[in-house]
Amino acid sequence: MRTPPAPFTLAMLTKPLLSATTLAALQECRERLGAQGMFRANMITDYLGITQGVITAEGDNQVLQVAAGRTLASTRTTPLPEPSPDAPAWLHLLNQRARTLLAGADPGAGTDATTLAEATATAWAAHSLQEDAFRHQDQAGSLLRELAQL
Numbered sequence: 001m002r003t004p005p006a007p008f009t010l011a012m013l014t015k016p017l018l019s020a021t022t023l024a025a026l027q028e029c030r031e032r033l034g035a036q037g038m039f040r041a042n043m044i045t046d047y048l049g050i051t052q053g054v055i056t057a058e059g060d061n062q063v064l065q066v067a068a069g070r071t072l073a074s075t076r077t078t079p080l081p082e083p084s085p086d087a088p089a090w091l092h093l094l095n096q097r098a099r100t101l102l103a104g105a106d107p108g109a110g111t112d113a114t115t116l117a118e119a120t121a122t123a124w125a126a127h128s129l130q131e132d133a134f135r136h137q138d139q140a141g142s143l144l145r146e147l148a149q150l
Helices: 008-032 035-038 043-056 061-075 089-103 112-133 138-149
Strands: none
Touching: 008 035, 008 043, 008 061, 008 112, 035 043, 061 089, 061 112, 112 138
16 A cells, blocks of 8 residues: 655646646647647647746746645655566666665755655656556456556
């Protein structure tokens, strides 16, 4: 059973990960759609603006990552669950990366803190997505497993 991080730490990990991922996905969609991506009817530019607002709201993502990373580094604990032995290799690697970064992190170094926060948030999100995928044995579960692997 995993122990989730404190709610404020989880928020500081989640907001930068989700807003940056959303912005990257929307940018990719806009570029792939060509001129269609710029048309107001497709709303991609609207979503880009909303996402920029999310990034700005509730604090600068970089500041949140530094604060979350410093919290993790100062307590020397990571909220990550242990993957089951039959979990995909990539999930074990994500966990190991976060734990290795935690072991060598300097709580005072902003770059260490940001890297640790990014690694922990990515591993946490992958675990959660993998768990959700295995709860569904239908097409949705298959799609979720493929998405988690990406």
